[in-house]
Amino acid sequence: MSVYTPVSAAELAAFLSDYPVGECVGFAGIQAGIENSNFFVSTTTGEYVLTLFEQHRPDALHYFLALLQHWAAAGIPVPAPLANRHGEVLGTLNAKPAALVARLPGTHPQQTTPAQCAAIGAMLARMHLAARDFTLHRASDRDHRWRMQMAHTVLPQLDAADAELLRAEIAFQQTIAFAELPQGTIHADLFRDNVLFDAENLSGVLDVYFACNDCLLYDLAVVVNDWCCQADGSLDETRLQACVSHYQALRPWEPQEQQAWPALLRTAALRFWLSRLYEQHNPRPGELTLQKNPLEFRQKLQHRIAAMTPEAVHVNARRLLCPLPVIRVQQAIESLPAGTCVTAVCTDPGALHDIPAWARIHGHCVLETRTEGREYTIVLQTGGQP
Ligand SMILES: Nc1ncnc2c1ncn2[C@@H]1O[C@H](COP(=O)(O)OP(=O)(O)O)[C@@H](O)[C@H]1O
Ligand SMILES: N[C@@H](CCOP(=O)(O)O)C(=O)O
16 A cells, blocks of 8 residues: 655655654554555554545545544444544644554464354454444445446456356345445455454454445355455355354354355446556556555455355255355256256255245155154255146
8 A cells, every 4th residue: 555645754754743742753654555544653652543535525534533443432442533632633734634543462364273163253343333333434435336236337458258257256245135235334445454452352443444334144145255265266164154153152143144145246246446457457556556456356256156046055055155055046046947956965954944935835745754863854856847
């Protein structure tokens, strides 16, 4: 990020004179961030962050600041906005709405550890639970409709391979029943660069400016896609387990969420591939600007797609997440043509009963079940024709 609207020392001093924070002793534009203009501000009383909102309408800003106050009151480590001498949390600077918050301690994690992934999973669940009695509502500005529109906007600018991938993903995304999944207030952008750790302690949750009402599980997919990946964009199972299990310990998933999980990982990867592609082709002018690499999320999308193919399930239908991993196996089997022979190897003992029972009901023919150590193998032929 970004500083789109420069601020002089005199302008800042005039702005700060309305806040009970003492005299300014230094300030600097923050390069991280994409949406707004941000500055670290040092005063005689402490360290602050000044944000000039670049694009949001007043009702959206009211929503964000109220949500920060709500989460802060619930013990989530968000920077609650400071009120000025008139009791207002939203001021104006250089014709932009502006807010001042405390600078929180800590640094952004780079290579995440399982412990950090566990901490962010639990924190996200706490945020979802704490927002259940938050009464304001805001529609997502990066929802399915936006994703489809943006996909069609960037399509003409892509090379043939990217365009083919995107077209196929557009078609797949139409099959997801987003509205049937549990909804609530979500952060929607909880990347590592929006979280601070002070040693082992998760000390800051920042940048709530995509927060909205949407599928709760999508929010977790956004987190997992940024926090739990290997260098090539594939998921790291240890960190994934840590993150998801600590989330589920506080907010267990509904069965339809378990089923939708692999698809939502694709949705979340697509969302950031699209926004990064758009920024790449349509850079915004600014004094300091940061562009994030679209390729990272193209790769992640490809890995999430590959993880859903029957071959991937055939080779590695291992217990990935807690309650109902067999659903992934079932989804894969359903997508195979009649007469295909499938070998599912699971590490969930329940699979040995659940998959054959389900398969028989759906007209598939169970050829063999066997147990070897902690692996449970089911061989079947789709369509009931052995
Ligand atoms: N309250 C804060 N305490 C500490 N650092 C902050 C705070 N607010 C913002 N930052 C730093 O500024 C960066 C950009 O802020 P962010 O809100 O993500 O900007 P944007 O809305 O433009 O994406 C963050 O990644 C973080 O490093
Ligand atoms: N997290 C997004 C970019 C959104 O910008 P932010 O700086 O406001 O988090 C990405 O990585 O593409």
